[in-house]
Amino acid sequence: MAVETTTRAKLRWGLLDVLVVVFALVPVLWIASLSFKTPATLTDGNFIPREWTLDNYRTIFDTDQFVRALVNSIGIALIATLIAVVLGAMAAYAISRLDFPGKKLLVGVSLLIAMFPQVSLVSPLFEIERQLKIFDTWLGLILPYITFALPLAIYTLSAFFKQIPWDLEKAAKMDGATQGQAFRRVIAPLAAPGLFTTAILVFIFCWNDFLFAISLTSTERSRTVPAALSFFTGASQFEDPTGAICAAAVVITVPIILFVLFFQRRIVSGLTSGAVKG
Protein backbone atom coordinates (compact mmCIF):
# COMPACT_ATOMS: atom_id res chain seq x y z
CA MET A 1 0.00 0.00 0.00
CA ALA A 2 1.60 3.17 -1.12
CA VAL A 3 0.36 5.18 1.78
CA GLU A 4 1.84 8.63 1.69
CA THR A 5 3.39 9.47 4.98
CA THR A 6 1.33 12.56 5.29
CA THR A 7 0.45 14.02 8.62
CA ARG A 8 -3.15 13.01 8.16
CA ALA A 9 -2.35 9.35 7.62
CA LYS A 10 -0.07 9.45 10.62
CA LEU A 11 -2.78 11.05 12.69
CA ARG A 12 -5.29 8.41 11.65
CA TRP A 13 -2.95 5.57 12.56
CA GLY A 14 -2.08 7.38 15.77
CA LEU A 15 -5.74 7.47 16.77
CA LEU A 16 -6.10 3.75 16.07
CA ASP A 17 -2.95 3.12 18.12
CA VAL A 18 -4.41 5.01 21.06
CA LEU A 19 -7.60 2.97 20.78
CA VAL A 20 -5.65 -0.30 20.96
CA VAL A 21 -3.51 0.89 23.86
CA VAL A 22 -6.54 2.01 25.87
CA PHE A 23 -8.41 -1.22 25.09
CA ALA A 24 -5.44 -3.32 26.20
CA LEU A 25 -4.49 -1.38 29.31
CA VAL A 26 -7.72 -0.36 31.02
CA PRO A 27 -8.42 -3.66 32.83
CA VAL A 28 -4.80 -3.84 33.99
CA LEU A 29 -4.77 -0.26 35.25
CA TRP A 30 -8.10 -0.84 36.97
CA ILE A 31 -6.90 -3.76 39.05
CA ALA A 32 -3.70 -1.86 39.87
CA SER A 33 -5.80 1.10 40.95
CA LEU A 34 -7.93 -1.10 43.21
CA SER A 35 -4.80 -2.54 44.80
CA PHE A 36 -3.66 0.94 45.87
CA LYS A 37 -7.02 2.01 47.30
CA THR A 38 -7.65 2.24 51.03
CA PRO A 39 -10.48 0.12 52.46
CA ALA A 40 -12.55 3.27 52.88
CA THR A 41 -12.30 4.30 49.25
CA LEU A 42 -12.31 0.80 47.76
CA THR A 43 -15.97 0.93 46.88
CA ASP A 44 -16.16 4.50 45.60
CA GLY A 45 -16.11 3.31 42.00
CA ASN A 46 -13.46 5.86 41.06
CA PHE A 47 -11.06 4.73 38.37
CA ILE A 48 -8.15 6.57 40.00
CA PRO A 49 -7.68 6.10 43.77
CA ARG A 50 -8.54 9.13 45.90
CA GLU A 51 -6.30 7.91 48.70
CA TRP A 52 -3.23 5.84 47.97
CA THR A 53 -1.89 3.10 50.22
CA LEU A 54 0.52 0.19 50.10
CA ASP A 55 -1.28 -1.64 52.90
CA ASN A 56 -2.73 -4.28 50.62
CA TYR A 57 0.77 -5.25 49.50
CA ARG A 58 1.98 -5.34 53.10
CA THR A 59 -0.96 -7.58 53.99
CA ILE A 60 -0.32 -10.17 51.34
CA PHE A 61 3.41 -10.35 51.93
CA ASP A 62 2.70 -10.80 55.64
CA THR A 63 0.46 -13.80 55.06
CA ASP A 64 1.98 -17.18 54.53
CA GLN A 65 -0.78 -18.08 52.12
CA PHE A 66 0.37 -15.68 49.43
CA VAL A 67 4.12 -15.98 49.91
CA ARG A 68 3.89 -19.75 49.77
CA ALA A 69 1.75 -19.61 46.61
CA LEU A 70 4.20 -17.21 45.00
CA VAL A 71 7.11 -19.54 45.75
CA ASN A 72 5.09 -22.44 44.32
CA SER A 73 4.19 -20.48 41.20
CA ILE A 74 7.77 -19.41 40.53
CA GLY A 75 9.30 -22.80 41.30
CA ILE A 76 6.81 -24.86 39.35
CA ALA A 77 6.82 -22.56 36.33
CA LEU A 78 10.63 -22.35 36.22
CA ILE A 79 11.20 -26.09 36.54
CA ALA A 80 8.50 -26.94 34.00
CA THR A 81 9.89 -24.32 31.60
CA LEU A 82 13.43 -25.62 31.91
CA ILE A 83 12.45 -29.23 31.29
CA ALA A 84 10.03 -28.40 28.47
CA VAL A 85 12.62 -26.26 26.68
CA VAL A 86 15.35 -28.90 27.00
CA LEU A 87 13.11 -31.76 25.80
CA GLY A 88 11.56 -29.49 23.17
CA ALA A 89 14.97 -28.41 21.89
CA MET A 90 16.10 -32.01 21.49
CA ALA A 91 12.96 -32.94 19.57
CA ALA A 92 13.01 -29.74 17.52
CA TYR A 93 16.64 -30.29 16.57
CA ALA A 94 15.79 -33.77 15.35
CA ILE A 95 12.71 -32.54 13.50
CA SER A 96 14.47 -29.70 11.76
CA ARG A 97 17.75 -31.42 10.91
CA LEU A 98 17.50 -35.20 10.92
CA ASP A 99 15.69 -37.71 8.78
CA PHE A 100 14.13 -40.48 10.80
CA PRO A 101 10.95 -42.55 10.83
CA GLY A 102 8.05 -41.30 12.93
CA LYS A 103 8.87 -37.64 12.48
CA LYS A 104 5.49 -36.85 10.96
CA LEU A 105 3.80 -38.75 13.75
CA LEU A 106 5.56 -36.69 16.41
CA VAL A 107 4.54 -33.44 14.74
CA GLY A 108 0.97 -34.72 14.47
CA VAL A 109 0.85 -35.81 18.09
CA SER A 110 2.11 -32.46 19.34
CA LEU A 111 -0.50 -30.69 17.27
CA LEU A 112 -3.21 -32.89 18.74
CA ILE A 113 -2.02 -32.14 22.25
CA ALA A 114 -2.04 -28.44 21.52
CA MET A 115 -5.75 -28.76 20.73
CA PHE A 116 -6.54 -31.15 23.56
CA PRO A 117 -9.31 -30.14 25.97
CA GLN A 118 -7.40 -29.94 29.23
CA VAL A 119 -10.47 -30.58 31.33
CA SER A 120 -10.64 -34.07 29.86
CA LEU A 121 -7.41 -34.83 31.67
CA VAL A 122 -8.49 -33.44 35.00
CA SER A 123 -10.47 -36.43 36.23
CA PRO A 124 -8.06 -39.19 35.17
CA LEU A 125 -5.02 -37.22 36.34
CA PHE A 126 -6.73 -36.51 39.65
CA GLU A 127 -7.21 -40.24 40.20
CA ILE A 128 -3.83 -41.33 38.80
CA GLU A 129 -1.94 -38.74 40.83
CA ARG A 130 -3.72 -39.79 44.00
CA GLN A 131 -2.66 -43.37 43.39
CA LEU A 132 0.92 -42.36 42.60
CA LYS A 133 0.97 -40.10 45.67
CA ILE A 134 1.93 -37.07 43.62
CA PHE A 135 -1.42 -35.34 44.04
CA ASP A 136 -0.92 -31.90 45.59
CA THR A 137 2.82 -31.86 44.92
CA TRP A 138 4.99 -29.74 42.63
CA LEU A 139 5.62 -32.77 40.43
CA GLY A 140 1.88 -33.29 40.05
CA LEU A 141 1.60 -29.89 38.37
CA ILE A 142 4.93 -29.88 36.59
CA LEU A 143 4.07 -33.02 34.60
CA PRO A 144 0.92 -31.71 32.90
CA TYR A 145 2.58 -28.31 32.39
CA ILE A 146 5.49 -29.89 30.56
CA THR A 147 3.11 -31.93 28.46
CA PHE A 148 1.02 -29.00 27.32
CA ALA A 149 4.04 -26.74 26.91
CA LEU A 150 5.93 -29.23 24.73
CA PRO A 151 3.93 -28.67 21.52
CA LEU A 152 4.47 -24.93 21.91
CA ALA A 153 8.19 -25.47 22.55
CA ILE A 154 8.64 -27.91 19.69
CA TYR A 155 6.89 -25.71 17.11
CA THR A 156 8.56 -22.50 18.12
CA LEU A 157 12.01 -24.07 18.33
CA SER A 158 11.69 -25.96 15.03
CA ALA A 159 10.82 -22.69 13.35
CA PHE A 160 13.87 -21.04 14.91
CA PHE A 161 16.21 -23.92 14.21
CA LYS A 162 15.26 -23.95 10.55
CA GLN A 163 16.54 -20.39 10.25
CA ILE A 164 19.97 -21.20 11.66
CA PRO A 165 22.67 -21.43 8.98
CA TRP A 166 23.98 -24.82 10.06
CA ASP A 167 26.63 -24.77 7.35
CA LEU A 168 28.56 -22.40 9.57
CA GLU A 169 29.22 -25.34 11.86
CA LYS A 170 30.87 -27.22 9.04
CA ALA A 171 32.83 -24.15 8.02
CA ALA A 172 34.13 -23.74 11.56
CA LYS A 173 35.25 -27.33 11.64
CA MET A 174 37.00 -26.94 8.32
CA ASP A 175 38.83 -24.02 9.84
CA GLY A 176 40.12 -26.36 12.51
CA ALA A 177 37.56 -26.04 15.28
CA THR A 178 36.65 -29.21 17.15
CA GLN A 179 33.07 -30.44 17.23
CA GLY A 180 32.66 -29.01 20.71
CA GLN A 181 34.12 -25.64 19.79
CA ALA A 182 32.02 -25.42 16.66
CA PHE A 183 28.91 -26.05 18.71
CA ARG A 184 29.86 -23.73 21.56
CA ARG A 185 31.20 -20.82 19.56
CA VAL A 186 29.02 -20.96 16.45
CA ILE A 187 25.77 -22.83 16.93
CA ALA A 188 24.98 -22.12 20.56
CA PRO A 189 25.04 -18.31 20.16
CA LEU A 190 22.81 -18.60 17.10
CA ALA A 191 20.34 -20.88 18.86
CA ALA A 192 20.25 -18.97 22.15
CA PRO A 193 17.72 -16.29 21.13
CA GLY A 194 15.28 -18.97 19.96
CA LEU A 195 15.67 -20.92 23.17
CA PHE A 196 15.18 -17.79 25.22
CA THR A 197 12.05 -16.74 23.33
CA THR A 198 10.59 -20.22 23.68
CA ALA A 199 11.36 -20.19 27.38
CA ILE A 200 9.40 -16.94 27.78
CA LEU A 201 6.37 -18.31 25.92
CA VAL A 202 6.42 -21.55 27.90
CA PHE A 203 6.85 -19.69 31.18
CA ILE A 204 3.85 -17.46 30.40
CA PHE A 205 1.83 -20.58 29.67
CA CYS A 206 2.75 -22.29 32.96
CA TRP A 207 2.35 -19.07 34.93
CA ASN A 208 -1.14 -18.66 33.52
CA ASP A 209 -2.62 -22.06 34.23
CA PHE A 210 -5.62 -22.20 36.51
CA LEU A 211 -7.55 -25.40 35.76
CA PHE A 212 -4.79 -27.85 36.72
CA ALA A 213 -3.71 -25.63 39.59
CA ILE A 214 -7.07 -25.83 41.34
CA SER A 215 -7.85 -29.44 40.38
CA LEU A 216 -4.58 -31.14 41.21
CA THR A 217 -3.82 -29.34 44.45
CA SER A 218 -5.68 -29.26 47.73
CA THR A 219 -3.45 -27.35 50.15
CA GLU A 220 -1.01 -24.46 50.25
CA ARG A 221 1.77 -26.99 49.72
CA SER A 222 1.60 -26.71 45.96
CA ARG A 223 -1.16 -24.25 45.18
CA THR A 224 0.00 -21.58 42.73
CA VAL A 225 -1.04 -17.93 42.87
CA PRO A 226 -3.89 -18.07 40.32
CA ALA A 227 -5.44 -20.90 42.31
CA ALA A 228 -4.70 -19.30 45.68
CA LEU A 229 -6.41 -16.08 44.57
CA SER A 230 -9.77 -17.79 44.50
CA PHE A 231 -9.29 -18.92 48.11
CA PHE A 232 -8.19 -15.56 49.43
CA THR A 233 -9.97 -14.35 52.51
CA GLY A 234 -7.84 -11.38 53.49
CA ALA A 235 -5.94 -10.97 56.74
CA SER A 236 -8.86 -12.20 58.82
CA GLN A 237 -11.95 -14.13 57.88
CA PHE A 238 -14.11 -11.05 58.19
CA GLU A 239 -12.09 -8.73 56.09
CA ASP A 240 -13.02 -7.93 52.54
CA PRO A 241 -10.35 -9.66 50.44
CA THR A 242 -10.77 -7.40 47.40
CA GLY A 243 -7.73 -5.25 48.12
CA ALA A 244 -5.55 -8.26 48.88
CA ILE A 245 -6.70 -10.13 45.77
CA CYS A 246 -5.94 -7.10 43.62
CA ALA A 247 -2.50 -6.63 45.15
CA ALA A 248 -1.67 -10.31 44.60
CA ALA A 249 -3.00 -10.06 41.06
CA VAL A 250 -0.72 -7.10 40.39
CA VAL A 251 2.29 -8.94 41.81
CA ILE A 252 1.86 -11.85 39.41
CA THR A 253 1.24 -9.48 36.52
CA VAL A 254 4.57 -7.70 37.01
CA PRO A 255 6.73 -10.43 35.41
CA ILE A 256 4.40 -10.54 32.41
CA ILE A 257 4.62 -6.78 31.96
CA LEU A 258 8.43 -6.93 32.20
CA PHE A 259 8.62 -9.72 29.61
CA VAL A 260 6.35 -7.83 27.28
CA LEU A 261 8.21 -4.54 27.72
CA PHE A 262 11.67 -5.95 27.20
CA PHE A 263 11.05 -8.80 24.78
CA GLN A 264 8.08 -7.64 22.71
CA ARG A 265 9.91 -8.28 19.46
CA ARG A 266 10.97 -11.77 20.42
CA ILE A 267 7.54 -12.76 21.68
CA VAL A 268 5.87 -11.53 18.51
CA SER A 269 8.36 -13.32 16.30
CA GLY A 270 8.06 -16.48 18.38
CA LEU A 271 4.30 -16.49 18.16
CA THR A 272 4.09 -15.65 14.48
CA SER A 273 6.87 -17.92 13.28
CA GLY A 274 5.35 -21.16 14.33
CA ALA A 275 3.72 -21.12 17.68
CA VAL A 276 0.64 -22.75 18.97
CA LYS A 277 -1.03 -21.66 22.13
CA GLY A 278 -0.60 -24.53 24.55
Added chain:
Amino acid sequence: MSINATPTGADVAADETSEATGQRATVPTQRGGRRKPPLSENKKAERRLGLLLCAPAALVMIAVTAYPIIYSVWLSLQRFDLRFPDQREFIGLENYVTVLTNEFWWTAFGVTTLITVVTVAVELVLGMGLAIIMHRTLVGRGLVRTSALIPYGIVTVVAAFSWRYAWTPGTGYLADLFSDGAPLTERASSLAIIMLAEIWKTTPFMALLLMAGLALVPEDLLKAASTDGATAWQKFTKVMLPVMKPAILVALLFRTLDAFRVFDNIFVLTAGGNETSSVSMLAYNNLIRGLNLGIGSTMSVLIFITVAIIAFVFVKLFGTAAPGSDDGERR
Protein backbone atom coordinates in the same frame (compact mmCIF):
# COMPACT_ATOMS: atom_id res chain seq x y z
CA MET B 1 26.83 -34.21 16.54
CA SER B 2 28.31 -34.41 13.10
CA ILE B 3 25.29 -35.20 11.05
CA ASN B 4 25.12 -34.97 7.34
CA ALA B 5 22.39 -32.44 6.81
CA THR B 6 22.76 -31.53 3.19
CA PRO B 7 19.05 -31.85 2.36
CA THR B 8 18.06 -29.36 5.02
CA GLY B 9 19.74 -26.38 3.49
CA ALA B 10 18.64 -27.29 0.02
CA ASP B 11 15.07 -27.76 1.14
CA VAL B 12 14.80 -24.38 2.71
CA ALA B 13 15.91 -22.75 -0.47
CA ALA B 14 13.74 -24.97 -2.63
CA ASP B 15 10.44 -24.37 -0.95
CA GLU B 16 10.46 -21.36 1.25
CA THR B 17 6.72 -21.32 1.55
CA SER B 18 6.32 -24.75 3.02
CA GLU B 19 7.74 -24.63 6.48
CA ALA B 20 6.40 -28.02 7.26
CA THR B 21 8.55 -30.73 8.63
CA GLY B 22 6.30 -33.24 6.96
CA GLN B 23 7.68 -31.97 3.70
CA ARG B 24 11.19 -32.35 4.91
CA ALA B 25 10.55 -35.92 5.92
CA THR B 26 9.45 -36.93 2.46
CA VAL B 27 11.56 -34.86 0.13
CA PRO B 28 14.90 -36.41 0.99
CA THR B 29 13.37 -39.83 0.55
CA GLN B 30 12.57 -39.10 -3.03
CA ARG B 31 15.89 -37.49 -3.67
CA GLY B 32 18.29 -39.91 -2.20
CA GLY B 33 16.10 -42.98 -2.08
CA ARG B 34 16.90 -43.24 1.62
CA ARG B 35 14.23 -45.69 2.61
CA LYS B 36 15.82 -48.34 0.42
CA PRO B 37 17.95 -50.77 2.39
CA PRO B 38 20.76 -51.18 3.06
CA LEU B 39 21.15 -47.91 4.89
CA SER B 40 24.60 -46.54 5.16
CA GLU B 41 26.17 -46.39 8.61
CA ASN B 42 25.73 -42.64 8.56
CA LYS B 43 22.05 -42.83 7.84
CA LYS B 44 21.48 -45.45 10.49
CA ALA B 45 23.23 -43.30 13.03
CA GLU B 46 21.12 -40.33 11.95
CA ARG B 47 17.89 -42.27 12.39
CA ARG B 48 19.00 -43.52 15.77
CA LEU B 49 19.92 -40.07 16.95
CA GLY B 50 16.64 -38.65 15.66
CA LEU B 51 14.58 -41.21 17.52
CA LEU B 52 16.70 -40.84 20.63
CA LEU B 53 16.29 -37.06 20.68
CA CYS B 54 12.54 -37.23 20.22
CA ALA B 55 11.92 -40.07 22.63
CA PRO B 56 11.81 -38.09 25.90
CA ALA B 57 9.37 -35.48 24.57
CA ALA B 58 7.19 -38.14 22.94
CA LEU B 59 7.17 -40.30 26.07
CA VAL B 60 6.13 -37.45 28.36
CA MET B 61 3.39 -36.31 26.01
CA ILE B 62 1.97 -39.78 25.59
CA ALA B 63 2.27 -40.75 29.25
CA VAL B 64 0.44 -37.65 30.42
CA THR B 65 -2.29 -37.59 27.75
CA ALA B 66 -2.88 -40.91 25.99
CA TYR B 67 -2.85 -43.10 29.05
CA PRO B 68 -5.11 -40.83 31.14
CA ILE B 69 -7.65 -40.42 28.35
CA ILE B 70 -7.92 -44.19 28.03
CA TYR B 71 -8.14 -44.46 31.79
CA SER B 72 -10.83 -41.80 31.70
CA VAL B 73 -12.89 -43.90 29.27
CA TRP B 74 -12.54 -46.81 31.72
CA LEU B 75 -13.62 -44.63 34.66
CA SER B 76 -16.60 -43.33 32.70
CA LEU B 77 -17.98 -46.89 32.47
CA GLN B 78 -18.13 -47.24 36.24
CA ARG B 79 -20.26 -46.02 39.07
CA PHE B 80 -17.49 -44.34 41.01
CA ASP B 81 -18.25 -41.72 43.62
CA LEU B 82 -15.36 -41.00 45.96
CA ARG B 83 -17.82 -40.32 48.77
CA PHE B 84 -19.17 -43.86 48.40
CA PRO B 85 -16.15 -45.85 47.24
CA ASP B 86 -17.62 -49.24 48.13
CA GLN B 87 -20.42 -48.74 45.60
CA ARG B 88 -17.89 -48.76 42.78
CA GLU B 89 -18.92 -51.09 39.97
CA PHE B 90 -18.92 -51.49 36.21
CA ILE B 91 -22.15 -50.12 34.77
CA GLY B 92 -21.50 -49.91 31.04
CA LEU B 93 -22.90 -46.84 29.36
CA GLU B 94 -25.23 -45.85 32.17
CA ASN B 95 -23.20 -42.71 33.00
CA TYR B 96 -23.52 -41.59 29.40
CA VAL B 97 -27.28 -41.99 29.55
CA THR B 98 -27.34 -40.02 32.81
CA VAL B 99 -25.28 -37.15 31.40
CA LEU B 100 -26.89 -37.02 27.97
CA THR B 101 -30.40 -36.91 29.40
CA ASN B 102 -29.43 -34.31 31.97
CA GLU B 103 -30.70 -30.83 31.41
CA PHE B 104 -27.70 -29.18 33.12
CA TRP B 105 -25.37 -30.83 30.66
CA TRP B 106 -27.30 -29.49 27.67
CA THR B 107 -27.61 -26.04 29.21
CA ALA B 108 -23.84 -26.00 29.74
CA PHE B 109 -23.33 -27.32 26.23
CA GLY B 110 -25.52 -24.54 24.86
CA VAL B 111 -23.68 -21.90 26.89
CA THR B 112 -20.28 -23.21 25.74
CA THR B 113 -21.39 -23.27 22.11
CA LEU B 114 -22.82 -19.76 22.33
CA ILE B 115 -19.65 -18.41 23.94
CA THR B 116 -17.47 -20.19 21.38
CA VAL B 117 -19.41 -18.98 18.32
CA VAL B 118 -19.84 -15.39 19.46
CA THR B 119 -16.32 -14.85 20.80
CA VAL B 120 -14.58 -16.45 17.83
CA ALA B 121 -16.66 -14.44 15.37
CA VAL B 122 -16.03 -11.16 17.17
CA GLU B 123 -12.36 -11.97 17.65
CA LEU B 124 -11.92 -12.71 13.96
CA VAL B 125 -13.17 -9.23 13.07
CA LEU B 126 -11.35 -7.39 15.87
CA GLY B 127 -8.27 -9.56 15.46
CA MET B 128 -8.11 -8.74 11.76
CA GLY B 129 -8.34 -5.05 12.58
CA LEU B 130 -5.67 -5.34 15.24
CA ALA B 131 -3.43 -7.40 12.95
CA ILE B 132 -3.66 -4.73 10.25
CA ILE B 133 -2.92 -1.99 12.77
CA MET B 134 0.06 -3.87 14.19
CA HIS B 135 1.35 -4.66 10.72
CA ARG B 136 0.78 -1.36 8.97
CA THR B 137 0.69 1.46 11.45
CA LEU B 138 2.99 4.31 10.56
CA VAL B 139 3.54 5.49 14.11
CA GLY B 140 4.17 3.71 17.37
CA ARG B 141 4.32 0.18 16.02
CA GLY B 142 6.36 -1.02 18.99
CA LEU B 143 3.94 0.62 21.42
CA VAL B 144 0.90 -1.01 19.81
CA ARG B 145 2.50 -4.43 19.71
CA THR B 146 3.68 -4.18 23.30
CA SER B 147 0.23 -3.15 24.53
CA ALA B 148 -1.48 -5.87 22.55
CA LEU B 149 0.75 -8.49 24.12
CA ILE B 150 -0.42 -7.59 27.61
CA PRO B 151 -3.86 -9.22 27.34
CA TYR B 152 -2.16 -12.22 25.74
CA GLY B 153 0.36 -12.59 28.54
CA ILE B 154 -1.69 -11.65 31.57
CA VAL B 155 -2.96 -14.41 33.81
CA THR B 156 -6.57 -15.07 32.83
CA VAL B 157 -7.67 -15.19 36.46
CA VAL B 158 -6.18 -11.74 37.10
CA ALA B 159 -8.03 -10.28 34.13
CA ALA B 160 -11.20 -12.02 35.25
CA PHE B 161 -10.96 -10.43 38.69
CA SER B 162 -10.46 -7.05 37.08
CA TRP B 163 -13.65 -7.50 35.05
CA ARG B 164 -15.52 -8.83 38.07
CA TYR B 165 -14.71 -5.81 40.20
CA ALA B 166 -15.35 -3.50 37.28
CA TRP B 167 -18.93 -4.75 37.07
CA THR B 168 -19.55 -5.03 40.82
CA PRO B 169 -22.07 -2.39 41.89
CA GLY B 170 -20.46 0.29 44.04
CA THR B 171 -16.90 -0.85 43.45
CA GLY B 172 -16.70 -0.85 39.70
CA TYR B 173 -16.35 1.85 37.11
CA LEU B 174 -18.55 -0.05 34.66
CA ALA B 175 -21.31 -1.20 37.01
CA ASP B 176 -23.50 1.85 36.53
CA LEU B 177 -23.22 1.74 32.77
CA PHE B 178 -26.51 -0.06 32.50
CA SER B 179 -28.85 1.10 35.18
CA ASP B 180 -30.43 -2.18 36.21
CA GLY B 181 -28.33 -3.11 39.24
CA ALA B 182 -25.86 -5.98 39.43
CA PRO B 183 -24.96 -7.27 35.97
CA LEU B 184 -23.16 -10.36 37.27
CA THR B 185 -26.30 -11.68 38.94
CA GLU B 186 -28.35 -11.95 35.79
CA ARG B 187 -27.87 -14.57 33.15
CA ALA B 188 -27.81 -12.53 29.95
CA SER B 189 -25.54 -9.81 31.29
CA SER B 190 -23.27 -12.37 32.96
CA LEU B 191 -22.82 -14.22 29.69
CA ALA B 192 -22.12 -10.95 27.91
CA ILE B 193 -19.44 -10.07 30.47
CA ILE B 194 -17.87 -13.53 30.22
CA MET B 195 -17.69 -13.11 26.46
CA LEU B 196 -16.25 -9.62 26.81
CA ALA B 197 -13.53 -10.96 29.13
CA GLU B 198 -12.75 -13.79 26.72
CA ILE B 199 -12.61 -11.46 23.74
CA TRP B 200 -10.35 -9.00 25.53
CA LYS B 201 -7.95 -11.72 26.56
CA THR B 202 -7.63 -13.64 23.31
CA THR B 203 -8.09 -11.14 20.49
CA PRO B 204 -4.34 -10.34 20.52
CA PHE B 205 -3.50 -14.01 20.05
CA MET B 206 -5.88 -14.21 17.09
CA ALA B 207 -4.34 -11.00 15.75
CA LEU B 208 -0.81 -12.41 15.98
CA LEU B 209 -1.79 -15.54 14.06
CA LEU B 210 -3.47 -13.37 11.44
CA MET B 211 -0.46 -11.07 11.29
CA ALA B 212 1.66 -14.07 10.29
CA GLY B 213 -0.74 -14.45 7.35
CA LEU B 214 -0.63 -10.73 6.57
CA ALA B 215 3.13 -10.90 6.23
CA LEU B 216 2.65 -13.34 3.34
CA VAL B 217 0.65 -10.85 1.26
CA PRO B 218 2.96 -9.62 -1.51
CA GLU B 219 3.46 -5.85 -1.50
CA ASP B 220 3.65 -5.82 -5.31
CA LEU B 221 0.19 -7.30 -5.61
CA LEU B 222 -1.24 -4.59 -3.38
CA LYS B 223 0.58 -1.91 -5.37
CA ALA B 224 -0.67 -3.36 -8.63
CA ALA B 225 -4.21 -3.36 -7.27
CA SER B 226 -3.78 0.26 -6.24
CA THR B 227 -2.64 1.31 -9.72
CA ASP B 228 -5.62 -0.50 -11.17
CA GLY B 229 -7.80 1.71 -9.02
CA ALA B 230 -8.89 -0.80 -6.38
CA THR B 231 -10.43 0.62 -3.25
CA ALA B 232 -9.07 -0.30 0.16
CA TRP B 233 -11.99 -2.69 0.68
CA GLN B 234 -11.41 -4.34 -2.70
CA LYS B 235 -7.76 -4.79 -1.91
CA PHE B 236 -8.71 -6.37 1.40
CA THR B 237 -11.27 -8.81 -0.01
CA LYS B 238 -9.70 -9.59 -3.38
CA VAL B 239 -5.99 -9.57 -2.58
CA MET B 240 -5.37 -9.99 1.12
CA LEU B 241 -8.09 -12.43 2.16
CA PRO B 242 -7.31 -15.12 -0.44
CA VAL B 243 -3.61 -15.09 0.46
CA MET B 244 -4.44 -15.17 4.15
CA LYS B 245 -6.97 -17.96 3.93
CA PRO B 246 -4.75 -20.71 5.38
CA ALA B 247 -3.67 -18.48 8.27
CA ILE B 248 -7.29 -17.50 8.94
CA LEU B 249 -8.45 -21.10 9.03
CA VAL B 250 -5.69 -22.17 11.38
CA ALA B 251 -6.40 -19.20 13.65
CA LEU B 252 -10.10 -20.07 13.64
CA LEU B 253 -9.43 -23.73 14.40
CA PHE B 254 -7.16 -22.97 17.33
CA ARG B 255 -9.34 -20.27 18.77
CA THR B 256 -12.49 -22.37 18.40
CA LEU B 257 -10.98 -25.28 20.28
CA ASP B 258 -9.53 -22.93 22.85
CA ALA B 259 -12.82 -21.09 23.31
CA PHE B 260 -14.61 -24.37 23.80
CA ARG B 261 -12.43 -25.01 26.86
CA VAL B 262 -13.57 -21.77 28.52
CA PHE B 263 -13.19 -22.15 32.26
CA ASP B 264 -11.10 -19.55 34.12
CA ASN B 265 -13.26 -16.54 33.30
CA ILE B 266 -16.50 -18.30 34.23
CA PHE B 267 -15.01 -19.64 37.45
CA VAL B 268 -14.04 -16.17 38.65
CA LEU B 269 -16.87 -14.12 37.18
CA THR B 270 -19.94 -16.17 38.07
CA ALA B 271 -18.69 -19.53 39.42
CA GLY B 272 -21.23 -21.00 37.03
CA GLY B 273 -24.17 -19.36 38.77
CA ASN B 274 -27.39 -18.44 36.93
CA GLU B 275 -26.84 -21.17 34.38
CA THR B 276 -23.60 -19.77 33.05
CA SER B 277 -21.58 -22.98 33.45
CA SER B 278 -19.55 -24.18 30.52
CA VAL B 279 -19.00 -27.90 29.97
CA SER B 280 -15.52 -27.60 31.50
CA MET B 281 -16.99 -25.89 34.54
CA LEU B 282 -19.63 -28.60 34.90
CA ALA B 283 -17.08 -31.41 34.61
CA TYR B 284 -14.89 -29.68 37.20
CA ASN B 285 -17.82 -29.27 39.59
CA ASN B 286 -18.79 -32.93 39.32
CA LEU B 287 -15.25 -34.02 39.86
CA ILE B 288 -13.74 -31.73 42.47
CA ARG B 289 -16.84 -30.44 44.24
CA GLY B 290 -18.98 -33.56 43.78
CA LEU B 291 -16.10 -36.06 43.86
CA ASN B 292 -18.01 -38.12 41.32
CA LEU B 293 -15.27 -39.62 39.19
CA GLY B 294 -17.66 -41.67 37.05
CA ILE B 295 -19.82 -38.75 35.93
CA GLY B 296 -16.86 -36.36 35.78
CA SER B 297 -14.98 -38.75 33.50
CA THR B 298 -18.03 -39.25 31.32
CA MET B 299 -18.19 -35.51 30.78
CA SER B 300 -14.44 -35.44 30.09
CA VAL B 301 -14.84 -38.07 27.40
CA LEU B 302 -17.81 -36.27 25.86
CA ILE B 303 -15.87 -32.99 25.75
CA PHE B 304 -12.93 -34.80 24.17
CA ILE B 305 -15.22 -36.29 21.51
CA THR B 306 -16.81 -32.90 20.80
CA VAL B 307 -13.41 -31.27 20.37
CA ALA B 308 -12.32 -34.09 18.06
CA ILE B 309 -15.46 -33.55 15.95
CA ILE B 310 -14.82 -29.80 15.73
CA ALA B 311 -11.22 -30.42 14.63
CA PHE B 312 -12.38 -33.01 12.10
CA VAL B 313 -14.98 -30.66 10.64
CA PHE B 314 -12.40 -27.90 10.27
CA VAL B 315 -9.91 -30.18 8.60
CA LYS B 316 -12.35 -31.96 6.26
CA LEU B 317 -14.87 -29.27 5.45
CA PHE B 318 -12.76 -26.17 5.39
CA GLY B 319 -9.52 -27.85 4.42
CA THR B 320 -7.66 -26.38 7.35
CA ALA B 321 -4.12 -27.66 7.39
CA ALA B 322 -4.38 -31.08 8.90
CA PRO B 323 -2.18 -32.01 11.83
CA GLY B 324 1.17 -33.13 10.58
CA SER B 325 0.31 -32.42 6.98
CA ASP B 326 2.40 -30.23 4.74
CA ASP B 327 0.75 -27.10 5.99
CA GLY B 328 0.57 -28.29 9.55
CA GLU B 329 3.03 -25.81 10.88
CA ARG B 330 2.09 -22.72 9.02
CA ARG B 331 0.56 -20.07 11.12
